[in-house]
């Protein structure tokens with residue numbers, strides 16, 4: 220489903236060139252649950268951003284469900300992000316002024332699509348938040364906030380969910396629950412790619428990708 | 437959810453900041469709306485007043501045209517008097533239907549230790565000279581009756597039927613005379629409120645100038661022949677000047693123009709300041725929300741979407757400010773009118789500010805345009821935020 224060939228990413232910081240990714244060849248199949256691990260600075264987030272069409276590689280080729288991504292203009296990348304990808308972040312990034320329901324519905328605004336409230340509610344039921352629809356993010360626990368973020372990632376029926384340390388701000392119990400939620404989504408056919416420092420959770424994925432100095436070990 | 441409702445909710449996240457910014461816009465739009473309303477009312481009031489005047493032109497001693505304008509509309513004390521023979525010539529002209537002398541002067545009021553402004557006129561021509569007056573009581577019928585302006589009556593608590601005495605040394609020997617107040621003129625809002633109106637014969641008597649006049653108001657029998665009459669009079673009578681109502685109006689409009697320019701520049705400056713504060717407040721919001729905007733880009737917002745979110749916020753802010761400003765301007769219309777009148781060289785009588793829906797809509801449109809202008813730079817900045825620099829993982 221996702222193919223990477225010879226991906227290189229070089230950040231230029233003043234006179235210094237940082238080689239964040241150095242020749243990544245990777246193929247991820249439809250419906251796989253992949254975890255990405257590695258030390259801090261090994262390039263995990265950089266790789267995830269490239270997989271999510273947020274950043275362009277300096278070198279290399281990429282395709283996503285048969286579409287060639289490299290060389291695509293920004294407007295095309297926006298469409299791919301909107302239709303095929305769901306993002307989940309460590310800091311949740313919910314909008315404080317909006318209710319749970321509105322936060323989940325936010326991507327619809329950008330896609331200029333409409334969804335019945337019932338459909339959004341059933342999505343919230345899927346993540347276990349059917350009772351908290353009208354709450355504000357400030358009235359939720361960390362685990363609940365991450366569930367809202369996952370529901371938001373699911374709203375456009377993505378093919379793949381990219382999660383950058385989704386359990387990084389959560390305690391063991393909530394981490395476990397979020398992981399189980401991702402697992403259940405995976406069992407419905409959604410491809411999951413999760414960056415994590417948690418070796419236990421990483422080990423329970425279908426496949427572990429270990430990064431070191433921008434290379435797959 | 438729509439972009440506009442998202443904008444509303446974002447603005448509500450910082451209620452105090454948004455409210456203060458909105459107050460600035462509201463105040464400046466209120467000023468703009470009031471000034472334009474007043475100016476329009478001023479022009480309308482002026483032409484209304486002149487249209488209703490039954491006088492086509494004024495004959496005055498040659499002099500400054502501004503002085504003449506002041507004289508025609510509200511009376512001014514000028515040092516010159518018209519030549520005594522002029523009245524005869526005017527009265528004998530077949531094309532003239534009314535020639536009404538006016539004598540404006542000052543007279544001491546010994547009982548109240550003051551000098552009053554006296555406007556001597558032919559009381560039978562009162563409706564031609566001051567058609568917009570509403571008089572309580574009656575028009576003086578004899579030479580010992582007067583009518584007084586609203587402010588004079590209010591200030592000294594004068595009632596109809598009161599007796600007022602004046603003395604004059606104008607002719608060399610002192611002359612005193614008592615007058616009965618026959619009527620009080622309803623408030624005009626203009627300078628007419630400050631005068632005492634006396635039958636011209638009584639004024640002439642007291643000044644010991646039997647045919648004295650500072651001006652003569654003339655009504656021609658055929659308006660089509662007015663130019664002809666004016667030319668004829670100017671050539672046959674030396675030392676006079678003829679001022680038509682059109683010239684008076686131009687002259688007043690000229691005087692009012694500088695006040696208009698000044699007041700509008702104040703409004704424009706206020707608007708600029710409030711627009712800058714809108715821009716500042718939105719830039720602050722963008723700075724605080726960089727991560728959030730980056731996140732939106734990651735979950736499918738295009739550059740244009742982020743641009744739209746921000747520009748809608750400024751538009752919602754300025755449009756609500758504009759609406760609030762118009763409400764404020766209407767609530768405070770009377771106070772604003774009184775305040776602005778104080779700066780004007782001449783104000784027509786009556787209420788000048790009236791609510792014009794088309795002007796209100798134009799002002800709201802203008803505040804929307806202001807929102808677009810103040811929002812373009814912040815929105816452009818927001819559209820430049822890339823997801824990767826905002827989101828660190």
Ligand SMILES: Nc1ncnc2c1ncn2[C@@H]1O[C@H](COP(=O)(O)OP(=O)(O)OP(=O)(O)O)[C@@H](O)[C@H]1O
Pocket residue numbers: 230231232237238239257258259260261262263264265266829
């Ligand atoms: N915008 C940037 N400009 C310059 N260098 C960057 C930038 N982003 C990342 N880097 C560098 O690229 C390398 C890889 O960073 P990346 O964020 O992918 O690491 P990571 O594996 O996600 O680390 P962590 O576990 O701490 O999140 C690091 O050396 C980092 O300093």
Ligand SMILES: [Mg+2]
Pocket residue numbers: 263264265828829
């Ligand atoms: Mg990272």
